[in-house]
Amino acid sequence: MRFDDSMDRDQAMGGGGSSANSSSDFVRKLYKMLEDPSYSQVVRWGDDGGSFVVLENERFTKSILPKHFKHSNFASFVRQLNKYDFHKVRHNNEETGHSPYGSGAWEFKHPEFKANNKDSLDNIRRKAPAPRKPPQVVDEAVPTQQMDLVNTQLVATQQQLQQLQQRYEELNIHNSILTQELIGVQKTVVNHEHVMQNVMNYLHSVDARQRRDSKIGGPFANAEENAASSANADPAQQQMSPLEDEPASPLQNASKLLHEMSADVQLNYKNLEHMSEVHNRNGTISTPPPDGRHPRAPTSAGSSSSMGYAKLHGEQDAVVYPVGQTNGIDPMYSEHIHNIPYPMPSKEEIVDPRVAAPAGRKKSTQVDPGWVRAPQILLVEDDQTCRRIGSKFLYSFRCAIDSAFDGLEAVNKMNAGSKYDLVLMDIIMPNLDGVSACHLIRQFDHTPIIAMTSNIRSDDISMYFQHGMNDVLPKPFTRDGLLNMLEKHLGHLKQIPDGMEPMAQHPGASITQGSGGHSLKDESSPTQSPSTISNWQSPGQFSGISPTQAAPPHQYMHPMHSGFGQEQSPVQYQPPHTEMGAPRQMQHRRQISEIGSDDISNDPKRQRMYDQANPMGMQPMTRPR
Amino acid sequence: MAESENGSMALPDFGDSIDALTFEQILEMDDDEEDREFSKSIVYGFFEQADATFKKMDSALKDNDLSALSSLGHFLKGSSATLGLTKVKDSCEKIQHYGQRKDVNGNPTHDNDARCLSLISDTVKVVKADYEEVERVLKRFYGDTGK
Structure with a gap:
């Protein structure tokens, strides 16, 4: 009876996948195999029934x-x-030296796996997969203390690596946002130009009329008009308009445009500000979360590449990484990462298999970001490998997925009225490419569209934004990158920010969740944003980062080269909302106007604009290699 | 005296032709590590895709069709990159560039078509060899001893 119940539970828990009740399937098969007496020469229960051989x-x-x-x-x-x-039983007994079952025998045991005790099979569950780790060689002779130290360092290093990766992705995203904002600003400038032209035209026409009227002028008008004509040279001429019989439509037009434009500016301003908040919040992620299970885990960022951040956030200065870059493991070099000669602390230290809630078991592959409802995602991708993997990842994030083979199919689907929360769009596709598809979709729909592409040069990216895309997910995408993108654009579908607290059980997962999980804590850290502001202008702060350019472990980091320069600019708008008034906007416009109107919407020249945007010598960071 | 030996039960070493991080995130999506149904079908799907693409590349080479070669390169680049098949991806990217009359790094060149075609022809040989290597490694990983 109990057995049946547990089968049901397994089925319910396995959820979704085609091989649903996998969690104890294996164990049951194993048990069944051992029940077959005809195998006893090959495989059988151990002598005491507590193991099998x-x-x-x-x-x-x-x-x-x-x-x-x-x-x-x-x-x-x-x-x-x-x-x-299950553990392999090893016989270390000095005298006998080998297993009682013969030297070639493999004996395995699990405390719950016993002959004649089928019920206890239910207690055997799959361990959560260990964090990624390279193959290792364990030298048993190393004193355990030393091992502990090394393990702790390794945990710290891996945390750093994950944080850095995440940080790169964030920077990447910010880069995209900034590009988008810049485009908005450019449009504003264009509008501004138009307004000025309108005003000028109107003034000219008023001027002409004045002259004509003053010659023809009726007895009524004469006095006033004459007075006005003397003021003609002064642009304060607008005062005159109510006196005219005809509506001053060019002026109205102009002021309307002007009004729209200032609204735009405010909107952009908010976006940028929001972004800087995000930026600040993320900055603190480089401080590993306090971890109760590893009180000794060094929280720090000592390697050369993270020094830049350490300086940015003064509070980290005090923390010293136990092993220097020269003899430690530098998370920035993939050779190091792939050849770490020590194992991670074994899983048992972190999560006791029997204590952990059964639901936690499959968690690391089934991340639940806590949606209010399953987000509807349209995945537009012509390559079936990418499409299937993308879908699988999305599925694991509890999203509902629809897919389209190319841009044309995507446009048709959306045009037919399908509603999505987010569209992930490949760029290069047969029939209709992603940019054109996006352009078409934008004629009737404003669902966020994310470009998924390996073409992430700054001119490519600005083109994506010009055609209405909202963000860029560089290919090959990673599962974490995808999740970040979802969390960023689907924030409105999330329940409570700390909804995934249980996830923190797994060290890897807790980092993955970082941006969501730690925001609360970080917001209460008052020193954060001021220190960022005060430091950003010094180019020296960033020199420490450049090594990452030299050896990027992942392709998707490339877009950073243009990102860093831009990354800084929002800080100008950092001061609180209340200062959003005129002086600041004036300054804003003045800067833009220096750019000169011919650069606008002219891709090849765009680069020049970036140069102006970051006058602090950031330019040496050109394309890596 | 029983002791755990499982600390090092990680995945096999795939060598430098496969990016372990990328590939493992796909393996992690397998519901059952016994049959690895999901990742296996992806990988075998890729094999078919690659075979078909190589055939198309061969015929495009015969037709001296640079743009077709470039887009075939791009196509296989995407899926190989997603699986973490670094070497295959790199070669595909080269084919994509050469097909656009660009150099390895994607900068425009003044090479004539014959030169571009010969570069592509060489690279296609390389990518096939790279591919065979990963195919072997992956088939072994999936316990496919046939062939």
Whole structure:
């Protein structure tokens, strides 16, 4: 009876996937296999029933594995055992030196896996997958203390790496936003030009009329008109308009335009401000979250690349990474990361398998960002590999996915009335490319559209924005990058920011969730934004970052080269909302006007604009390699 | 005296032709690590895609069709990059560039078509070799000993 119940539970828990009740399927198969007496020469229960022994590895692999597990790979079988927290029993006894079952035997045990105790099988659950780790060699001779230290360092290093990665993605996104804002500002400038022209035209016409009227002028008008004509040279002429019989439509027109434009400016202003907030908040992510389970975990950023941030955030100065860059593991070099000679602390230290709630088990592959309802995502991608992987990731984030093979299909779907919360759009596709598709969709719909592409040069990106795209997700995309994008654009569909607190159980996952999870804490840190503001202008602060340009471990970091310069500009708008008044806007416009109108909407010249936008010598950061 | 030996039960070393981080995030999506249904179907789907693309590349080479070659390069670049097949991706990118009469880094060149075609022809050989290597590694990983 209990067994049946548990099967149901497994099925419910496995949720979604095609092989739903996988969690204890393996264990049950294993148990069944051991019940078969005809295998006893090859595989059987251990003498005390508390373990099982594979006596003949070869025969087991060739004849029994395929029957029960559909494969003939012993290593994979062992790996699977491992997943369920079975341990190989090793006989270290000095005298006998080998297993009582023979030297070639493999004995495995799990405290809940016993002969004649089927019920306890339910207690055997899959361990949460360990954080990514390279293959390691364990030197058993190293004193455990030293191992602990190394492990702690490794945890810290991996945290740093993850944070840096996340930070890169953020910067990337900010870069995109800024580009978008700049485009908005350019449009404003164009409008401004138009307004000026209108005003000028009107003034000219008024001027002409004045002269004519003053010659023809009736007895009524004469006095006033004469008075006015003397004031003609003065642009204060507008005063005159109510006196005219005809409506001063050019002037009205102009003021209307002017009005619209200032609204635009305010809108942009808010976006930028919001972005700087996000920026500040993210800045603090480089401080690893306090971690109760690893009180000794160094929270720090000592490697060369993170120094820049450490300086930005004064509070980190005091924290010293235990091992220097020269003899430590530099998270910026992938060779180091892939060859870390020590294992991560084993899973048991972090989460006791039996204490953890069963629901937590599959969590690291099933992230629930806490949506109010499943976001509807349209994935437009011609390549089936990318489409399937993208869909799978989205699915794991609890999204509802629709897909389109190319731009044309996407436009048709949306035109037919399908509503989405977000569109992920490849750029280069047959029939209709992503940019054109976006352009068409923008004629009737404003769903956020994210470009997914490996073409992320700044001129490409500005083109995407010009045609109405909202963001760029560089390819090849990562699962985390995708999640960040969703959280950024679908914030309105989320419940409570700390809805995923349970996730913090896994060190890896807690970092992934960083931007959402820690915002609350960070907002209460008053020193953060002022220090950012006071420091940003010094180019020296950023010199420490450039090494990352030299050896980017991931392609998607490339767009940063133009990002850094721009990244700084929002800080100008950083001061509180209340200062949003005229003086600031004036300053804003003055800067833009220096750019000169011919640069506007002229892609090749865009680069020049960036130069002006970052006059602090950031330009040396050109394309890496 | 029982001791855990599982600290190092990580995935096999895929060598430098596969980016472990990228590939592992796909493996993590497998519901069942026994049959690895999802990742396996993706990978085998990619094999088919690659075979078909190579055939198209061969015929485009015969037709001296640079733009077709460039878009075939782009196409395979996307899926190989998503799987973390670094070497294949790099070669595909080269083909994409050469097909647009650009150099390896994507800067325009004045090479004539014959030169571009010969560069592509060489790169297609390289990408096929790179591909065979990852195909072998991946098939072994999925316990596919046939062939």
